Amino acid sequence: MADEAKPVTNIKTPMRLEYRYSAGVATSRFLRGIGQGKILGQRCPSCRKVYVPPRGSCPRCAVPTVEEVELSDEGTITTFAIVRVPSENIDVPLPFASVHVLLDGCDIPFFSVVQECPVDQIRIGMRVQAVWVPKEELTSTLQSIRYFKPTGEPDVPFEKLKEFL
Amino acid sequence: MREVAIVSFAQAPNARRELRNEVEILMPVVQEAVARSGIERPFDFTCSGSSDFLQGQPFAFVMALDAAGAWPPIPESHVEMDGAWALYEAWVKIQTGQAETALVYAFGKSSPGDLPEVLATQLDPYVLAPLWPDAVSLAALQARAYLEKSGHSERDLAEVAARSRRSAKSNPNATVSGDYEVEKLLATPHIADPLRVHDCAPVCDGAVAMVLVAGDRARKVCERPAWIRGIDHRIEPHSLGARDLTVSVSTRLAAEKAGVGRGAVDVAELHAPFTHQELILRDALGLGANVKVNPSGGALCANPMMAAGLARIGEAASRIWDGSARRAVAHATSGPCLQQNLVCVLEGA
Numbered sequence: 001m002a003d004e005a006k007p008v009t010n011i012k013t014p015m016r017l018e019y020r021y022s023a024g025v026a027t028s029r030f031l032r033g034i035g036q037g038k039i040l041g042q043r044c045p046s047c048r049k050v051y052v053p054p055r056g057s058c059p060r061c062a063v064p065t066v067e068e069v070e071l072s073d074e075g076t077i078t079t080f081a082i083v084r085v086p087s088e089n090i091d092v093p094l095p096f097a098s099v100h101v102l103l104d105g106c107d108i109p110f111f112s113v114v115q116e117c118p119v120d121q122i123r124i125g126m127r128v129q130a131v132w133v134p135k136e137e138l139t140s141t142l143q144s145i146r147y148f149k150p151t152g153e154p155d156v157p158f159e160k161l162k163e164f165l
Numbered sequence: 166m167r168e169v170a171i172v173s174f175a176q177a178p179n180a181r182r183e184l185r186n187e188v189e190i191l192m193p194v195v196q197e198a199v200a201r202s203g204i205e206r207p208f209d210f211t212c213s214g215s216s217d218f219l220q221g222q223p224f225a226f227v228m229a230l231d232a233a234g235a236w237p238p239i240p241e242s243h244v245e246m247d248g249a250w251a252l253y254e255a256w257v258k259i260q261t262g263q264a265e266t267a268l269v270y271a272f273g274k275s276s277p278g279d280l281p282e283v284l285a286t287q288l289d290p291y292v293l294a295p296l297w298p299d300a301v302s303l304a305a306l307q308a309r310a311y312l313e314k315s316g317h318s319e320r321d322l323a324e325v326a327a328r329s330r331r332s333a334k335s336n337p338n339a340t341v342s343g344d345y346e347v348e349k350l351l352a353t354p355h356i357a358d359p360l361r362v363h364d365c366a367p368v369c370d371g372a373v374a375m376v377l378v379a380g381d382r383a384r385k386v387c388e389r390p391a392w393i394r395g396i397d398h399r400i401e402p403h404s405l406g407a408r409d410l411t412v413s414v415s416t417r418l419a420a421e422k423a424g425v426g427r428g429a430v431d432v433a434e435l436h437a438p439f440t441h442q443e444l445i446l447r448d449a450l451g452l453g454a455n456v457k458v459n460p461s462g463g464a465l466c467a468n469p470m471m472a473a474g475l476a477r478i479g480e481a482a483s484r485i486w487d488g489s490a491r492r493a494v495a496h497a498t499s500g501p502c503l504q505q506n507l508v509c510v511l512e513g514a
Contacts, residue, residue, distance in 0.1 A: 055188055058233075
């Protein structure tokens with residue numbers, strides 16, 4: 001085939017842009033809190049819902065949130081999925097459960113994974129608690145919470161959770 | 166054509182570097198525009214303009230919905246363009262009869278990245294963007310060609326900068342303002358010859374919001390609505406080499422279609438991020454020497470990317486509301502070297 005008839009199938013055009021990201025005021029406070037082993041949410045002045053991680057606003061009422069609320073690191077599973085395929089980004093043994101945890105005192109579920117529990121026992125309503133990295137390893141990232149584990153408390157009835165599914 | 170008016174406008178302070186996230190910047194601005202409008206949520210339509218490339222954060226425009234309030238779910242649209250084009254979409258939506266009220270907003274957080282480099286990514290991705298021509302260098306190519314052809318000098322450009330900065334002294338949201346002597350400006354070094362720092366808009370983070378209302382409802386909520394009497398936008402070829410960079414044909418056509426020449430113009434707010442572009446735009450719009458140009462200081466003094474064009478429309482509307490203009494022209498641009506242009510004619514009666 002003559003050269004002019006051959007398609008150009010590949011060109012390399014490297015693109016690189018660097019950014020100095022800033023998390024915003026509310027999320028920065030949350031991340032600093034995580035670095036101290038605390039989970040900080042914010043309450044909406046209008047609907048009174050508590051959000052975590054906070055973004056400085058209530059997405060339902062479209063008003064700023066400023067009141068800070070320190071949340072428990074215990075909560076209730078509102079939904080879950082059993083993961084059986086490896087992901088290089090999640091460093092826990094297979095199979096594991098990815099879960100939505102409704103932290104006590106909060107109105108929006110929080111994403112994490114559950115360990116120290118056979119996956120066939122994970123259920124909606126199960127009580128769980130955060131397992132943190134050792135205090136000296138705490139950083140301002142969600143990697144500071146390694147996973148959640150069952151507390152052994154009685155389940156929360158579905159009726160009390162259905163609003164948060 | 167259905168009558169549509171701008172009834173409120175608000176903007177953020179245009180700081181050089183905001184530590185707030187986009188919602189934290191935008192929300193007070195949206196709240197202020199909504200409160201001033203006298204219209205209660207929900208709006209019939211919401212439309213926004215922004216670009217995630219600026220802050221390097223995917224789906225920032227989706228997160229920004231928190232500022233508009235998307236519960237219960239709202240009819241909404243977004244343009245990856247300056248918010249002036251979001252206003253155009255909202256205006257069209259109202260023309261179709263599908264909406265009577267619209268919230269329009271735009272935001273840009275440029276400080277996390279290197280803006281002139283980020284803007285290189287809007288160019289042809291195969292043969293031009295890989296060469297990384299930054300936005301200031303491209304504007305300088307245009308400026309050189311314009312100066313040679315028009316006979317204008319770098320002094321004329323410095324005079325545009327000095328006048329803009331002087332006007333911005335009355336704009337509390339300006340990034341740059343003050344009294345500057347042309348001689349001293351000309352003594353500063355070039356950054357991309359023939360352009361100096363004062364020839365280029367400052368990089369800042371900002372947001373603007375406004376409310377559009379149709380017909381009699383606008384008269385009910387606003388004492389002196391800023392009526393959109395003409396609006397049009399035009400685009401030129403993507404390839405810079407295919408255009409005559411010394412004129413703005415798209416602005417001239419948009420101005421004709423919007424009816425700029427149908428009456429005297431008191432005030433013009435021009436979206437010229439570079440001094441020479443103001444001169445090109447004045448020619449294209451056919452503005453006489455008696456037209457007050459950029460009383461806000463213009464984009465040369467506050468240029469929140471993706472929002473500065475919409476801000477021009479808001480500033481022009483403000484001159485209608487305060488009675489200093491009976492008829493005002495607002496212009497917005499998008500793309501490199503004035504590739505795309507929107508012209509809007511506002512009248513107080």
